[in-house]
Amino acid sequence: MRLSVLDIGSNTVRLAVSDTRDGVPLPVHTAKWKLRLSEHVGAQGQLGEAATERLLTAVRAATETAAHWGAPEPLAFATTVVREAPDRAEVLRAVRERTGLSLRVLPGEMEAHLTFLGARRWMGWSAGPLSVFDIGGGSLEVAFGRGRMPDFAVSLPLGANRLTNEFLHVSDPPSAAEIVALRRRVRHQLRDVAARIRWEAPHTSVATSRTFQQLARLCGAAPGRRGPFAKRVLRRRDLRVAIDRLAALPAEQRAELPGITGPRARQSLAGAIVGHTAMKLSGVESLVICPWAVREGILLRYLEDGPDWWAEVEHPEAAGRPPESAPPVAATPPRPDGAASGGTVSLAPAPPLARPPSPGQPPSPGQPPSLGQAASLGAASTGHRPLRVALARAQR
Numbered sequence: 574m575r576l577s578v579l580d581i582g583s584n585t586v587r588l589a590v591s592d593t594r595d596g597v598p599l600p601v602h603t604a605k606w607k608l609r610l611s612e613h614v615g616a617q618g619q620l621g622e623a624a625t626e627r628l629l630t631a632v633r634a635a636t637e638t639a640a641h642w643g644a645p646e647p648l649a650f651a652t653t654v655v656r657e658a659p660d661r662a663e664v665l666r667a668v669r670e671r672t673g674l675s676l677r678v679l680p681g682e683m684e685a686h687l688t689f690l691g692a693r694r695w696m697g698w699s700a701g702p703l704s705v706f707d708i709g710g711g712s713l714e715v716a717f718g719r720g721r722m723p724d725f726a727v728s729l730p731l732g733a734n735r736l737t738n739e740f741l742h743v744s745d746p747p748s749a750a751e752i753v754a755l756r757r758r759v760r761h762q763l764r765d766v767a768a769r770i771r772w773e774a775p776h777t778s779v780a781t782s783r784t785f786q787q788l789a790r791l792c793g794a795a796p797g798r799r800g801p802f803a804k805r806v807l808r809r810r811d812l813r814v815a816i817d818r819l820a821a822l823p824a825e826q827r828a829e830l831p832g833i834t835g836p837r838a839r840q841s842l843a844g845a846i847v848g849h850t851a852m853k854l855s856g857v858e859s860l861v862i863c864p865w866a867v868r869e870g871i872l873l874r875y876l877e878d879g880p881d882w883w884a885e886v887e888h889p890e891a892a893g894r895p896p897e898s899a900p901p902v903a904a905t906p907p908r909p910d911g912a913a914s915g916g917t918v919s920l921a922p923a924p925p926l927a928r929p930p931s932p933g934q935p936p937s938p939g940q941p942p943s944l945g946q947a948a949s950l951g952a953a954s955t956g957h958r959p960l961r962v963a964l965a966r967a968q969r
Contacts, residue, residue: 575601576875577639578868579647581628581676583611583654583710583734584836588635589868590642598872602642606631607836610654611710611734619660625667632672648871648883650677652684653711653732677886679867681728685714687870689723692779694873695865701776706851707866708784708844710734713851715766717773725769729762733784733837733844741843745823752820755843759850767854778857780807781866783837784844789862790832791815791841805862809852816845 576598577590586606591598608631613624620628632649639647655661656678668676679687685707692705705723707714711732716723740755741747780789785807790796792811795803819827819842828838837844852860875883 577644577647579649581651586631685716685726689716691865691870704775704778733840736843737840770855779863780860787832801864
């Protein structure tokens with residue numbers, strides 16, 4: 574079976590077409606359209622007619638591309654830039670009426686849930702208790718969990734593009750005062766979530782998103798041409814050095830650095846500050862760069878829970894509610910030093926889940942294996958081909 578996912582983000586519209594017949598989404602074709610919607614919104618965040626027309630053009634092209642590669646209508650979703658737009662209902666109505674595509678708007682907490690699922694499947698059960706960080710253009714998603722889905726997940730307004738527009742727009746390179754103000758905002762927003770991560774003491778911490786991938790490359794990680802199985806690690810001490818390097822350069826010169834692309838050069842400093850602050854406050858020394866994130870999470874959830882799950886994903890009028898219609902829980906986790914955390918964060922609880930299998934134990938009948946299990950266990954014991962064999966077959 575072949576499926577496709579269409580991701581409408583703050584900077585880019587991305588289409589991913591995958592073969593899914595073995596329970597693992599194997600890439601077939603990807604395409605992207607650089608709309609940079611966040612740079613074309615109005616003063617109140619509205620997309621307006623011009624941005625909507627650009628979006629419609631990209632959606633039509635993506636739908637045609639998916640059909641060309643043998644996939645049905647894409648599972649299309651939008652994140653912060655559409656989620657927060659005052660005219661989002663009008664935008665989604667235009668997409669539906671003029672392209673025939675039903676576009677979902679993911680609540681931030683659901684985005685974090687699905688990103689965690691993608692990371693969990695890639696890392697496998699051997700990762701143990703897992704924390705996940707994802708920096709987008711408009712928001713930062715943080716999740717922690719021991720099983721298939723997170724025990725808690727949160728979305729914070731700490732996207733790299735958002736913070737660049739709020740704090741680093743006066744001078745290029747930015748002044749020391751601008752950077753201090755940005756750091757203060759990030760620390761304030763993160764303190765409760767970071768306290769929870771420290772308390773949970775995850776065995777493995779991973780990062781997803783293009784922002785983290787580019788920062789890891791800047792800090793010496795393997796380039797993308799090495800493929801998804803090359804191990805990439807972002808160390809906090811290296812990221813701290815990279816911040817000073819980025820802060821000293823105007824955006825045009827940042828684009829000449831390893832890993833930093835022209836379209837993301839301007840927001841790379843804000844992304845680095847968010848990433849470093851999240852790591853420092855959470856007590857994380859290094860992050861494993863994970864190539865799977867929300868798009869793969871959607872495909873996995875669709876495969877594992879069936880198409881009815883996607884049909885029930887909320888439309889824009891309910892997009893502000895937490896995932897699975899669960900009420901938010903105000904949680905102020907105790908800080909490891911015993912001090913008061915000084916605030917609350919709305920953390921959406923995950924649905925009840927079965928306990929993960931013990932290390933080395935095959936998945937139960939009907940339960941797809943983790944990526945690590947699929948890659949390490951033979952077809953005779955799991956009913957699934959190892960991932961590398963499936964990848965090789967897909968490339969022939």
